[in-house]
Amino acid sequence: MKANYFLAVLLTVGGLCQAGDAPSSLPLPVPAAASLPAGPLGESIVRGRAYLAxxxxxxxxxxxxxxxxxxxxxxxxxxxxxxxxxxxxxxxVAGFPQYRSRDGAVNTLEQRINSCFERSLNGKPLPLDHPAMIDMVAYMTWLSQGVPVGTQPGGHGMPQLKLPRSPDLAQGKAVYQARCLACHGIDGSGLANPAGGYVFPPLWGPQSFNIAAGMARHFTAAGFIKHNMPLGQGNSLSDDEVFDVAAYVIHQDRPDFPGKIKDWPQGDKPQDARY
Ligand code: HEC
Ligand code: HEC
Structure with missing residues (x-):
């Protein structure tokens, strides 16, 4: 009875997705803005969102x-x-703490956030009790309400796309020029916003993510690009085009990360790591 009910809900919600979508692309349970708590906690959540943006x-x-x-x-x-x-x-928030093979250790959400500060943002870790860290976790916790601890909604994480062949970098360059260059620039440096930040963020060069970032991994970059790029036209490139353009992008010059020598201490380095 209960199982049938859940199946019916799944089929109904699934019916709203575009044809061909896997069940993992069910809409996420985003809370309504009206559910923001009043007072200091609500203010912290709103600040957390601003730090992320x-x-x-x-x-x-x-x-x-x-x-x-x-x-x-x-x-x-x-x-x-x-x-x-x-x-x-x-x-x-429901997926942490979590064991991560790259560190060979169990990470808290705060440590996971810092890993993106050090690699995706090529920066420095925040002190774990830094007010911005508390605000970002408050925001993520608000967004995670209703998701039971230990479970994850469909579409969580970064997808991966892997083909059983070597990438063709020349083909990747051609795809870049046809489908990405207009926004991300001929040299991948994006388009800065004079008011701060970027209109189109940099994909390589000194202002982009470093060699040890998750996005510098070929299958992760390909999965992200497949679903999300060109912006607003996700899933419009073929798997072959995406596989090649992702390789072309990640192999351009980008900042190094000296701490990479400590990665995958158990020797289980994934096939698509850049080092
Ligand atoms: C260049 C792209 C990029 C940027 C910028 C970035 N991240 Fe990430 N982030 C990723 C990728 C890719 C992953 C997944 C990596 C993997 O495969 O484990 C990830 C994973 C995460 C996770 C874990 C998600 C999960 O489902 O387990 C958190 C939390 C996170 N990032 C927070 C942040 C925060 C906070 C910032 C800004 C300070 C940030 N990220 C900036 C690419 C990025
Ligand atoms: C219409 C403009 C546009 C096109 C075309 C486009 N992107 Fe993007 N891309 C964006 C914007 C804007 C963001 C940031 C989105 C945000 O901040 O909400 C982004 C983010 C990204 C990111 C993550 C952030 C970073 O800088 O690393 C990657 C990787 C990426 N794009 C790759 C590509 C690739 C590869 C293509 C071509 C297949 C492409 N994009 C085409 C506008 C575009």
């Missing part, structure tokens, strides 16, 4: 490139981290 402007001492969290953890124009298949923060 304007990371460099608000935390210049901890960000070493031109990126903001929201450039990869895509949102809906108001909330940050609400898009499935783009590292959503909806439900993320």
């Amino acid at each position: 304007q990371t460099k402007e608000r935390l210049p001492d901890f960000v070493g490139n031109g990126l903001a969290c929201k450039n990869c953890h895509l949102g809906n124009g108001i909330e940050v981290g609400t898009e499935p298949h783009a590292g959503p923060f909806v439900g993320v």
